[in-house]
Amino acid sequence: MNTSEKLQALRRLMQEINAQALYVGTTDPHQTESVSEHWKAVQWLTGFTGSMGYAVVTQDEAAFWTDGRYIDQARREIEPQTFQLYSISDPDTPLWNEWIRLRVHEGEALSVDGEVLSQFQLQTFREKLTIKNLQILCDRNLVGEVWTDRPQLSQDPVWELPQQYAVQSRQEKLLALRKRLQKFGNKTSTLICGLDDIAWLTNLRGHDNALYPFFHSYALVTPDEAFLCADRLKFSESILKKLSQDGWSLREYGDIERLIQQLPSGTTLYLDETKTPFKLYSAIPKNVTVKTGLDEVTAMKACKSRGEQDNIRRANIEEAVAVVRLMRWIESNVQSGLLNEYEVGQKLNEFRQASSLYIQPANIPIVGYGANAALPHYRPTRQNSASIQPEGLLLFDVCAHYFCGTTDLTRTVAVGELTREMKEDYTLTLKTHVALATLTFPYGTTGDLIDAVVKSNHWRKLKNYNHGTGHGIGYILNVHEGPGKIITEYAPLFPYAKNVVLEKGMLFSDEPGVYKPGRHGVRIENSVLVQKAQKNEFGKFMRFETVTFLPYERKAILTDELTEQEVDWINRYHEEVFRKLSPMLNEQEKCWLKEKTAPL
Numbered sequence: 001m002n003t004s005e006k007l008q009a010l011r012r013l014m015q016e017i018n019a020q021a022l023y024v025g026t027t028d029p030h031q032t033e034s035v036s037e038h039w040k041a042v043q044w045l046t047g048f049t050g051s052m053g054y055a056v057v058t059q060d061e062a063a064f065w066t067d068g069r070y071i072d073q074a075r076r077e078i079e080p081q082t083f084q085l086y087s088i089s090d091p092d093t094p095l096w097n098e099w100i101r102l103r104v105h106e107g108e109a110l111s112v113d114g115e116v117l118s119q120f121q122l123q124t125f126r127e128k129l130t131i132k133n134l135q136i137l138c139d140r141n142l143v144g145e146v147w148t149d150r151p152q153l154s155q156d157p158v159w160e161l162p163q164q165y166a167v168q169s170r171q172e173k174l175l176a177l178r179k180r181l182q183k184f185g186n187k188t189s190t191l192i193c194g195l196d197d198i199a200w201l202t203n204l205r206g207h208d209n210a211l212y213p214f215f216h217s218y219a220l221v222t223p224d225e226a227f228l229c230a231d232r233l234k235f236s237e238s239i240l241k242k243l244s245q246d247g248w249s250l251r252e253y254g255d256i257e258r259l260i261q262q263l264p265s266g267t268t269l270y271l272d273e274t275k276t277p278f279k280l281y282s283a284i285p286k287n288v289t290v291k292t293g294l295d296e297v298t299a300m301k302a303c304k305s306r307g308e309q310d311n312i313r314r315a316n317i318e319e320a321v322a323v324v325r326l327m328r329w330i331e332s333n334v335q336s337g338l339l340n341e342y343e344v345g346q347k348l349n350e351f352r353q354a355s356s357l358y359i360q361p362a363n364i365p366i367v368g369y370g371a372n373a374a375l376p377h378y379r380p381t382r383q384n385s386a387s388i389q390p391e392g393l394l395l396f397d398v399c400a401h402y403f404c405g406t407t408d409l410t411r412t413v414a415v416g417e418l419t420r421e422m423k424e425d426y427t428l429t430l431k432t433h434v435a436l437a438t439l440t441f442p443y444g445t446t447g448d449l450i451d452a453v454v455k456s457n458h459w460r461k462l463k464n465y466n467h468g469t470g471h472g473i474g475y476i477l478n479v480h481e482g483p484g485k486i487i488t489e490y491a492p493l494f495p496y497a498k499n500v501v502l503e504k505g506m507l508f509s510d511e512p513g514v515y516k517p518g519r520h521g522v523r524i525e526n527s528v529l530v531q532k533a534q535k536n537e538f539g540k541f542m543r544f545e546t547v548t549f550l551p552y553e554r555k556a557i558l559t560d561e562l563t564e565q566e567v568d569w570i571n572r573y574h575e576e577v578f579r580k581l582s583p584m585l586n587e588q589e590k591c592w593l594k595e596k597t598a599p600l
Contacts, residue, residue: 003079006045009146011059017140019111020104022057023096023125024143029116029277030195030216033480033493036209037151039116041143044150046078050377052493055083056096058103065096068466069376072517089466089489097128106132114138119281120273120495138278156207158215158234160242161476165403166203167307170246173201173300174226180296181221184270189263190296191256191271191280192219196477197297202228202248204239205476211362212478213401218256218280222267225249229256257283272298274495294483294496301475302483303505308405308475309529312507315405316527316547318358320577321584322351323398323550327413328592334390334415341367342385344396352400362399362406362479369394373412373521376467376513391416393426393520393556399479408479408509409548410525414555425514425522426556432457432512433524434566436469436486436544440533441502443540447486448498454512455488463514470508473527484508502542506530510544524552549577551596559600571599 001009014022028039034051042048042055042064050070056063062082066074068089075085086093104110110129112122117138125136144150163169168176181188192198195214199205206215217230228243229251235243243250251259257280263269265287272295273281284290304312326348333339345365352358368378369388373395380386388394397410412426435454451469458464468487471480471494485497486508502508511525526548533543551574559567574597582590 003045003047003082006146007057007062007082010045010057010142013140013142013145014057014059014111017111017137017142018109019137019142020058020108021100022111022142023117024055024057025113025116025121026051026053027116028216029279030193030218031118031275031493032195032209032212032214033478034209034211036154036216038153041113041116041147044147045143046074046083048074048077049379050074054096056100061103063096063099065093072375073378087466095128097125100129101131104129104131104134107135109135109137111137111140111142113141113143114278114282115141117278118274119276119278122278123273153216153231154206154208155231155233157236158204158206158230158239160239161203161205162403163203165311165476167305167311170201170203170243170248173203174221174247176300177201177221177296178223180300181223181270184291185268187223187266188268188270188291189220189222191260191269191276192221192295192297193272193275193277193280194295194298196474196481197275197295197301198228199477200301200475201297202243206234211364213359213476216253218253220256220259227251227256227259229253229259256280260284263288270296294500298483301477302472302481303503304475304507304529305505309505311404312475312527312529313547315357315400315402316407316409317549317580317584318355318402318404319352319400319407319409320549320581322348322355322400323409323411324581324585324589324593325351326396327411327551327596328589330388330394330413330415334388337387337389339388340385341369341372341380341388342382344388344394345380345398348396348398355402357402357404359401359403359476362401362408363397366397366410367395368521369415370520371518373523374515374517374519375521376465376515376523388415392418393422393522395521395523397523397525401476403476406474406476406479407548408473408525408527409550410511410523411550411553412522412524412556413553418556422520422522423556423558424561425516425520426553427558427561428458428461428463429512429514429522429524430552430557430570431562431566432469433510433526434569436510436512437526437528437546438544438565438569440541440543442538443542444501445542446498446501447484447508448488450502451486451488458512458514465513465515467511467513469512470510470528473507473509475507481507502530504530504532504542507547508544510546526550546573549573549580551577551593554596554598554600557600562600567600574599
């Protein structure tokens with residue numbers, strides 16, 4: 001079926017249940033950011049391939065919303081005349097609830113999928129859709145009924161993270177979680193729905209997601225028991241035995257609803273409404289006290305332990321060695337005119353495989369040449385990939401999972417002659433990037449404040465970028481991890497970001513950019529750990545520790561636009577790049593890196 005035929009089929013079902021509108025999201029029951037193929041409902045409906053978007057369908061119209069990273073991509077991918085396209089990053093765009101209010105009237109109905117819609121989202125819908133006597137129908141998945149060739153969930157086996165990389169044992173994590181739950185009362189249980197939270201808590205990983213090492217599961221932890229609900233066939237006898245020894249009981253994936261229904265009277269159940277699907281929330285017995293807030297496991301794993309931080313530093317060195325080889329390979333081959341964007345991502349995987357610690361890519365490589373680099377999340381395919389010519393800029397944003405951590409970095413490199421405008425945009429981006437890397441800030445500061453501080457470099461030049469300067473990074477988990485984020489705007493996937501204090505051990509990206517549609521794009525990204533700076537008469541101060549070590553593009557830097565302090569920081573950073581990477585390189589690679597890290 002093409003997009004128009006899918007819309008027609010959905011509209012017939014909407015008539016059957018007397019729904020005037022249908023909301024289709026891009027998530028799964030666990031509110032995972034990048035979902036498995038089975039849950040890509042909005043992508044199936046619209047043809048959009050990005051990870052963030054949602055749609056509303058009525059009998060006469062259909063609209064699609066995404067953010068500033070993806071709007072140009074949506075215009076390319078979504079069939080014309082099927083959906084009205086909106087960017088939530090544009091302050092003049094109508095919000096989805098405003099759009100619905102003009103089309104749905106008193107007493108009419110909106111259909112949603114209660115299996116994937118979170119309790120928080122449902123409450124938000126009810127608050128924002130100020131339509132008298134509006135019915136919200138949650139018991140039918142209309143897209144699932146039309147989607148006849150829907151991919152099945154993966155049956156790949158679950159695997160265990162070796163202890164040296166897990167750092168803390170399952171028993172230690174479970175004990176720490178129960179201790180945290182005591183602040184809500186001694187009889188407090190917790191429902192955990194986030195796949196990354198469960199993977200971290202159990203030290204288990206899987207292959208259910210193409211990008212992230214997750215397995216579909218729920219967890220229910222009580223003061224005396226811990227239940228892991230997942231497909232039994234994915235677990236080896238060895239892992240089952242270890243789970244049992246560590247206090248975990250395995251149940252089937254679908255058993256979670258029954259376990260919730262059987263919670264004894266007087267129990268307090270703590271959960272995160274933003275991660276709990278409405279279907280499970282509605283199964284909680286009336287005699288159970290529900291308390292809500294940020295998932296405790298999310299808060300625990302966001303602050304990386306000393307051992308995890310050491311491993312993260314190593315993962316970033318392993319990745320940097322592979323990327324140095326990629327950058328050198330690009331430079332050696334670009335004059336041929338035969339390179340294309342897709343090849344760059346494939347070649348990087350070849351270089352990564354030299355490391356025994358490498359697991360898999362953590363994103364579909366973002367590789368954009370020329371105008372394509374102005375699309376922040378543009379991803380070439382084998383069939384649709386631009387040729388890289390020996391002029392201008394090439395941007396690549398690449399992520400990887402190693403046994404010792406997850407990496408995320410971006411570099412924009414010169415593949416030929418650059419214009420003055422390109423150099424100005426690169427230098428401005430570098431200044432903002434360095435502003436975050438060198439920032440010290442009082443303890444208690446949240447990410448939105450930091451985002452505004454460092455973006456002021458862009459704002460003074462009347463420039464901006466429609467994404468946050470930084471996002472949290474998981475530990476062999478999500479590349480984009482909550483609860484914190486360095487972003488000024490509200491981000492639906494990070495509902496707590498504006499209230500989350502940046503704590504020691506949190507890992508963030510540092511990735512400003514400049515995007516000029518139809519011309520070029522620039523982004524520079526390192527990973528940074530939050531660390532203590534010092535305490536004085538004015539209070540406790542925090543800082544960022546950079547853990548990504550790769551050269552910047554010296555050909556694109558206008559040194560006279562940098563301050564003395566910025567030049568000094570870049571030169572010292574480049575010294576560190578060479579010191580850390582050169583022992584792992586051959587003589588030719590060392591010579592190349594020495595030239596790239598020469599003082600400005």
